[in-house]
Amino acid sequence: MHSLLGLEIEMTPRRKFIRNMALLTVGSHALLRTGSLNAAVSEADTLRMKGWPEMQYTTLGRTKFQASRLVYGCGAALSRRKMDRSLNAAFDHGVNVYDVGTSQYYGAAERNLAEFVKTRRDKIFLISKSWLAASKEEVPNVERAKEIAVKWRSDMEKSLSELGQDHVDAYYTMDAKNPSLVRNEEIYREFERAKEAGKVTYFGLSTHDNAENVLLAAVETGWYDLAMVAITPAGWYDWATRNVLKDSPSMADLKPVFDKARDAGIALVGMKVARHLAGAMFGGRAAREAYDGHYSKSLQESDFSPFQKAYAFALEHGMDVVNADIQSFDILEENFIAAATSKKFLS
Numbered sequence: 001m002h003s004l005l006g007l008e009i010e011m012t013p014r015r016k017f018i019r020n021m022a023l024l025t026v027g028s029h030a031l032l033r034t035g036s037l038n039a040a041v042s043e044a045d046t047l048r049m050k051g052w053p054e055m056q057y058t059t060l061g062r063t064k065f066q067a068s069r070l071v072y073g074c075g076a077a078l079s080r081r082k083m084d085r086s087l088n089a090a091f092d093h094g095v096n097v098y099d100v101g102t103s104q105y106y107g108a109a110e111r112n113l114a115e116f117v118k119t120r121r122d123k124i125f126l127i128s129k130s131w132l133a134a135s136k137e138e139v140p141n142v143e144r145a146k147e148i149a150v151k152w153r154s155d156m157e158k159s160l161s162e163l164g165q166d167h168v169d170a171y172y173t174m175d176a177k178n179p180s181l182v183r184n185e186e187i188y189r190e191f192e193r194a195k196e197a198g199k200v201t202y203f204g205l206s207t208h209d210n211a212e213n214v215l216l217a218a219v220e221t222g223w224y225d226l227a228m229v230a231i232t233p234a235g236w237y238d239w240a241t242r243n244v245l246k247d248s249p250s251m252a253d254l255k256p257v258f259d260k261a262r263d264a265g266i267a268l269v270g271m272k273v274a275r276h277l278a279g280a281m282f283g284g285r286a287a288r289e290a291y292d293g294h295y296s297k298s299l300q301e302s303d304f305s306p307f308q309k310a311y312a313f314a315l316e317h318g319m320d321v322v323n324a325d326i327q328s329f330d331i332l333e334e335n336f337i338a339a340a341t342s343k344k345f346l347s
Contacts, residue, residue: 052333053340055094058320061267063202063225065125065169067097069315070339071269071323072332074100079107086332087116093336096123099228099269099323101174102130102155103162110162117163127226128163129172129206130155132187136177136210142186149190156194170202170226177209179217188223202226208239208272212257219264227261228269228323233291233313237272244276250294251317258318270319274310299345308338315342 060067072090077083078100087098098117100109110128117126132148134140140148156171171194176182182205191203203223207214208230218224230237235248261268277290291310292300299309311322315338324335 052093052336055336055340056343057094060097060125060320061225061262062265063125063169063267065097067125067267067321068095068339069321069342070095070335071097071099071127071321073271073323073325074098074113075106075109076325077327078109078112081108082112082115083326084116086326086329087113089329090326090332090336091116091120091124095336097125097127097321099127099129100159100163101128102159104130104155105174110159114162114164117165121165125169126163126165127170127172127204128156128159128168129174129204130159131174132176132178132181134178134181138178139180140184145181145184145186146190148181149184149187152187153190153194156199160199167198168200170204171200172204172206172226172228174206175209176205176207176214179210179213182214182217182224183221188221191223204228206269206271208237211236212254215257215261215266218266219260222264224264224266226267226269228271230272230275231270231314231319232273232276233294233310233317237275239272242276251314252294255318262320267320268318270311270314270322273314273319273322273324274307277306277310296345302345304338305334308334311335311338312342312345315339316346 055068055070057066058069059065070090072087072095098113100106100113103110117124130152133151134148152173156168159171160166160168171191173181173187181187188203191200194200202225204226205214205218205224206228211229211231215227215229218227230239231251231254232244233251234244235250235254236245237243238245258268289306291306291313295309295313299312302309304312311324314322322335322339324331326332326335
């Protein structure tokens with residue numbers, strides 16, 4: 001449900017069109033009155049956001065941070081441009097976790113986030129990341145592991161410089177796919193040195209390849225505070241095929257794995273939750289409804305888009321929070337509503 005000019009309305013496509021026409025009218029009047037396009041956009045945004053529900057929060061594992069259930073994914077979204085309009089709207093409505101990554105992969109994203117972070121640093125949980133420069137199969141000796149760890153730490157220092165900060169809340173090993181590296185003591189010791197130096201507080205990883213084995217390895221160590229995993233309602237997401245991993249258990253059937261992580265104090269961050277749908281939306285109704293067989297009746301029959309359904313399901317079936325790549329204000333609004341209201345579809 002959304003509120004527009006005091007009226008509660010269901011956001012069906014027709015009513016979304018009516019709402020957008022109302023917003024266009026507001027913006028047009030503001031433009032005529034002020035002569036400023038920015039003022040016109042701001043007034044339309046203010047009216048639009050009055051209909052947003054209150055953000056919901058959860059405890060982020062052993063960090064104890066009260067995190068918004070939506071994580072603002074800044075990497076790809078900010079790689080080439082600033083997006084202060086969406087960043088400010090998200091923050092003003094309660095989004096307090098922001099995830100970015102090394103400039104070696106995400107271009108200017110850390111630099112484009114820096115100004116936003118500077119004025120809100122004590123109110124947000126800031127995450128960045130870089131990969132371990134090793135293959136999926138490598139089992140490094142001590143000297144090689146030290147080399148890998150030092151490179152990762154160097155990337156962390158560069159991330160801090162790009163962000164204009166001397167500390168991030170968490171720094172991940174990005175694209176973790178090698179369980180032997182997840183368990184490697186030299187890499188963990190490098191994290192501990194960075195923590196002792198005041199550069200970082202929490203250790204994490206992100207993975208979309210060999211995710212189950214990587215997550216279970218992280219559980220075994222007791223070292224990791226957060227794990228960002230590529231997951232869909234139908235099971236693990238496969239980065240190589242941009243689809244659901246072949247023969248993956250469904251997300252509901254993966255509950256024992258998620259429970260082990262949670263029991264170990266690891267906060268679970270879902271990513272790529274609806275990425276498969278993004279590539280399938282031109283495949284007709286069957287593609288749009290790819291995950292519907294996993295949903296409760298109430299979620300299937302909801303007014304949510306296919307993307308919103310996927311996010312809501314993930315939040316109620318094992319993920320503490322979801323990381324969404326927010327490329328536009330419309331995507332922010334859609335993901336925000338799904339994260340803020342997912343609990344009503346708990347089954």
